Amino acid sequence: MSKILVVDDSSTVRDEVAGFLKKNGLDVDTAVDGKDGLAKLKTSPGIKLVISDVNMPNMDGLTMVEKIRGELANRTVNVIMLTTESSPAMKERGKAAGVKGWIVKPFKGDAVLETFRKLAS
Amino acid sequence: MITAHAKDSFERIFRKAAQARLPSSPDDECAIMPLAQTGESAAQGTQVAVLTISSIVFRLLLILHFDENDSTRGYYLKEADERPFQEAFLEICNLCCGAMNQELLRYFPDLGMSTPYVLSARCLPHLHELQPALLSSYSVTLGGTARLGATVCVCAYAPVDFIADTSAVEETSGELELF
Numbered sequence: 106m107s108k109i110l111v112v113d114d115s116s117t118v119r120d121e122v123a124g125f126l127k128k129n130g131l132d133v134d135t136a137v138d139g140k141d142g143l144a145k146l147k148t149s150p151g152i153k154l155v156i157s158d159v160n161m162p163n164m165d166g167l168t169m170v171e172k173i174r175g176e177l178a179n180r181t182v183n184v185i186m187l188t189t190e191s192s193p194a195m196k197e198r199g200k201a202a203g204v205k206g207w208i209v210k211p212f213k214g215d216a217v218l219e220t221f222r223k224l225a226s
Numbered sequence: 227m228i229t230a231h232a233k234d235s236f237e238r239i240f241r242k243a244a245q246a247r248l249p250s251s252p253d254d255e256c257a258i259m260p261l262a263q264t265g266e267s268a269a270q271g272t273q274v275a276v277l278t279i280s281s282i283v284f285r286l287l288l289i290l291h292f293d294e295n296d297s298t299r300g301y302y303l304k305e306a307d308e309r310p311f312q313e314a315f316l317e318i319c320n321l322c323c324g325a326m327n328q329e330l331l332r333y334f335p336d337l338g339m340s341t342p343y344v345l346s347a348r349c350l351p352h353l354h355e356l357q358p359a360l361l362s363s364y365s366v367t368l369g370g371t372a373r374l375g376a377t378v379c380v381c382a383y384a385p386v387d388f389i390a391d392t393s394a395v396e397e398t399s400g401e402l403e404l405f
Contacts, residue, residue, distance in 0.1 A: 114341070117309060117317040160341045185402065189324025192337055199405075206404040209328060211247075211321055213400030220402055 107225050108132045108149060112142035112157040112166065113187070118212070122156060122187065125214040131225065139164030143172055152182060154225040159188040159195065167195070170202040183224040187212060227382040228284075228359040235333075235390035236286070237362055240378045242392045243325035244366060248318060250302055254369035261363040261375070272347035272375075275316055277323035278340040279330060283384040284359075286330075288323045291347055291375030301372035316342045328399075333388040347375075356381050 109131055111123045123133045134149065136142035138161040146152055155173070157166040164172075170184050183205045191209045199207060205224065208217065228236075245256045272293050279286040292298055292315060299311050302318065319342045327339045353361060360380040367373050380386075 115313065115317045115320070117314050120309070160339065162341070189320055189327060190339060191324075191328045192331055193335060196403075196405075204405060206402050208402050209399045210324060211399055216400055217402045220404075 107153040108134055108151045109154045109156065109221065109225050110134050110136060110142060110145055110149070110152045112136040112139065112155060112161070112169065114138050114158065114161040118158065118187070118210070122212055122214070125212075125218075126221065129214075129218055131222070138162055139166055139169030139172075142166075142169050143176070146173060146177060146180075146182065150180070154221060155182060155184045156187050156221075157184060159186055159190045167198055167202060167204075170199065170204055174203050185217075185221075185224070227385050228380060229385075229387040231389045232386045233360050233380075235388055235392075236360055236378060236380055238392045239326050239329045239390050240288070240362075240364075240376070242329065243322050244364075244376065247322040247325050248366060248374065249368050250318075251369070255367075257367040258376075259365045259367075261365055263363065274345050274347050274350065274375075274377075275319040275342045276345055277319060277342045279323065279327050280338050280340075281330075281334045281336050283334070284380055284382045284386050286326075287353075287377070287379040288319075288326060289350070289353075289377040289379065290319050290322070291350075291377070293373075298372045298374070301368055312344065316344070325399075329390065329392065333390065350377065353377070353379050359386070 111119055113119050119135045123135050126133045136145050140163045159166040185206045186199055186204055187208045189210050196207055241258055249256050272291055275290045277288045294311050302314050331337055358379045359382040363377045366376055
């Protein structure tokens with residue numbers, strides 16, 4: 106079964122997003138920063154969708170995406186950024202790194218659930 | 227270096243963001259009153275959550291003062307909620323600063339935002355050392371029960387002049403923008 110990885114240094118956001126997705130029947134894992142997220146991706150081939158914050162300690166979300174494209178180039182992993190950041194420059198960096206979409210917090214699960222299902226399948 | 231229009235704009239942007247993001251429920255009243263002095267309402271043990279929005283021409287500090295007392299905890303944490311208070315509260319602060327950031331991006335495209343960090347409120351009197359061009363403090367009452375303080379501190383490195391239109395009710399938060 107395909108899995109979704111939620112990466113955020115805030116346990117509030119991790120619990121909110123992962124809880125919502127689990128409640129809707131999706132298989133979810135969590136990571137506390139980009140470094141942790143990258144490590145979990147390497148050991149869990151079933152992860153098809155990553156929902157990640159941008160600003161995090163140790164490794165930020167966009168650096169994590171750049172590393173996914175570099176170190177896991179043979180894997181198909183969709184990445185959606187979920188962040189308070191909304192600057193065009195940051196979105197451009199995300200696009201260039203292969204980010205699939207961008208959500209400005211707060212998270213509104215009902216609006217994105219079906220798209221998440223498709224991207225995770 | 228900051229015009230009167232710009233000062234007024236920063237203050238209105240703060241008020242709009244605070245009213246949208248600080249209440250735990252959208253129906254709760256968020257009463258914002260200006261304070262004459264920074265840190266006036268700070269009691270012994272008061273802490274502050276600090277977030278930064280930086281551009282080439284200014285650095286803005288959004289400082290939210292809080293006491294981890296029963297009324298504040300009770301306001302932000304429901305009965306079954308086992309999260310540490312600060313964890314929950316810092317995410318609220320992050321959302322508030324994010325709303326300011328989103329509004330300011332309409333006038334300054336080069337903004338970057340920090341993650342929140344916590345300091346003692348004893349740091350507040352030292353804000354003057356930064357020689358800010360704008361330093362405004364407020365008391366914030368939420369749902370008639372929880373009280374916070376807030377300070378907006380802006381340091382300018384070049385002339386800053388803009389007039390913010392905060393009347394727009396555009397709400398793009400939570401929507402997925404596919405690339």
